Amino acid sequence: MSDTIERIKCLIIGSGPAGYTAAIYAARADLKPIMYTGMEPGGQLTTTTEVDNFPGYPEGIDGPTMMVQLQQQAERFGTEVRIGMVTSVEFSKEVGGIHKVTVDNTKEIEAEAVIISTGATAKYLGLPSEQKLRGGGVSACAVCDGFFYKGQDVAIVGAGDTAAEEATYLSNICSSVTMLVRKDYMRASKAMQHRVNNTPNLKVLYNTEVDEVLGDQVVEGLRMVNNQTGEKSEISITGLFIAIGHKPNTDIFKGQIDMDDTGYIITEGKSTKTNIPGVFASGDVQDKEYRQAVTAAGTGCMAALDAERYLATVETSEEVSA
Numbered sequence: 001m002s003d004t005i006e007r008i009k010c011l012i013i014g015s016g017p018a019g020y021t022a023a024i025y026a027a028r029a030d031l032k033p034i035m036y037t038g039m040e041p042g043g044q045l046t047t048t049t050e051v052d053n054f055p056g057y058p059e060g061i062d063g064p065t066m067m068v069q070l071q072q073q074a075e076r077f078g079t080e081v082r083i084g085m086v087t088s089v090e091f092s093k094e095v096g097g098i099h100k101v102t103v104d105n106t107k108e109i110e111a112e113a114v115i116i117s118t119g120a121t122a123k124y125l126g127l128p129s130e131q132k133l134r135g136g137g138v139s140a141c142a143v144c145d146g147f148f149y150k151g152q153d154v155a156i157v158g159a160g161d162t163a164a165e166e167a168t169y170l171s172n173i174c175s176s177v178t179m180l181v182r183k184d185y186m187r188a189s190k191a192m193q194h195r196v197n198n199t200p201n202l203k204v205l206y207n208t209e210v211d212e213v214l215g216d217q218v219v220e221g222l223r224m225v226n227n228q229t230g231e232k233s234e235i236s237i238t239g240l241f242i243a244i245g246h247k248p249n250t251d252i253f254k255g256q257i258d259m260d261d262t263g264y265i266i267t268e269g270k271s272t273k274t275n276i277p278g279v280f281a282s283g284d285v286q287d288k289e290y291r292q293a294v295t296a297a298g299t300g301c302m303a304a305l306d307a308e309r310y311l312a313t314v315e316t317s318e319e320v321s322a
Contacts, residue, residue: 156240
């Protein structure tokens with residue numbers, strides 16, 4: 001451990017659209033925010049080649065460039081961006097309490113307010129061919145990337161409500177959609193199953209898994225295997241969408257902050273407030289419904305405003321007590 005403990009006003013954990021937007025607003029409010037980027041500086045967007053649905057970019061922009069620009073904007077107002085991983089936390093349950101954070105298992109920080117923007121990680125199948133073609137036709141977000149496959153043949157892997165919803169979304173813009181379900185039934189709600197089954201250009205293959213994603217630089221096809229018979233077959237596609245869930249990056253906060261059964265941080269009402277005074281959550285770490293860059297940025301703004309109001313209230317209370 002470090003010999004000296006650094007004391008700061010506002011700490012932001014995570015560096016995606018939520019974290020950087022929070023940093024912009026917090027810096028403009030003179031909260032002197034310090035951000036730790038985490039293991040994946042820039043978040044999930046750094047693995048996206050084209051971002052076409054974020055307001056203000058009429059010609060679109062690639063994900064890494066967008067995140068660099070967000071960082072530059074945050075730094076322009078005084079945010080200090082540091083490369084590092086928060087490895088443990090000790091949150092105070094008292095209003096006006098000091099939250100203790102350890103970075104890279106060595107550096108200790110005390111913060112008056114903390115904004116958690118650690119995001120969620122999409123689950124993938126783990127196939128080498130799938131990983132090789134991420135960004136080259138393999139995507140974990142149909143709403144984000146489906147537009148690029150307009151009029152083309154695609155496939156989607158998954159069996160829950162999200163997979164069913166994304167499959168029907170793709171069916172509206174793609175020529176055909178092949179849905180791969182690992183078991184002999186779908187986990188999606190009956191309403192979503194009816195929607196899938198009533199979509200003419202959407203074909204569901206049960207007991208089917210991906211054997212290999214075909215293609216060198218981009219997705220060209222899919223080799224599938226029936227897990228009951230062992231029979232393999234191939235189809236020609238240009239896009240493969242993985243919809244088997246996300247894992248919120250909240251492990252280090254477990255036991256200290258309220259979460260749902262899957263690990264998403266619970267926030268109060270329409271705010272970003274957690275059950276811990278002075279600790280706020282924004283972006284995909286608390287949003288399992290939308291998971292878009294623009295909604296993450298919106299909650300980042302909210303978190304900074306909530307933090308600013310919280311700190312102002314604490315300071316006012318201290319002045320009255322004095």
